Amino acid sequence: VQQISGMLMELFQRARLEKPGQVDPRATEFTLSLLAAMYDRSGTGYIKTRSAAAALIALSGDTLLAKYRAFFQFYAVPDGKAALITRGALRSLLTDLNQIPAIVGESCTLSCVEIAIHSCFHGVLNSAIVEEKFLSWLRSEPAVLLWLPTCYRLSAAEMVSHQARCR
Secondary structure, three states: OHHHHHHHHHHHHHHHHHOOOOOOOOHHHHHHHHHHHHHOOOOOOOOOHHHHHHHHHHHOOOOHHHHHHHHHHHHOEEEOOEEEEEHHHHHHHHHHHOHHHHOOOOOOOHHHHHHHHHHHOOOOOOOEEOHHHHHHHHHOOOHHHOHHHHHHHHHHHHOOOOOOOOO
16 A cells, blocks of 8 residues: 555656646545455555556546556556456456446446356457457447446546537
8 A cells, every 4th residue: 555655655746747737636535445445455555556557447538448558558468479367367457447336336246247258259269368359349339347347437527628509
């Protein structure tokens, strides 16, 4: 938790420099509190860095494709020339990401995760998949992660401005 706190301080410090006045001075404290509520419910003082990274990526303002690529980068395992996502790595990713809606009472059962893994690996004979297959599956908006593109669309819609007047 202390390491993640230090990383968050640095992250928000940089954000304050890039966008003065737009970053709450308590952003580090709030974000760390959220991450602890999601990934350290028993108060051990330990949060997996990869889990925290997944949450920060999911909650970032980046595009969906950039988020999906970052998930692959963090959870893929190297295999010679390429990186691959195994069933176990996908299970970890989905479990980590599902802590986000769970914090507001929208949890998914373990069977949801297993169904999603089965759908991602449908027709795959190997024990792992390449990035393109992973991205293609995510673009199909699997039910277990439907909240992610929905939140992205809501966020993107907030920035839309129409120059129309009503009578």
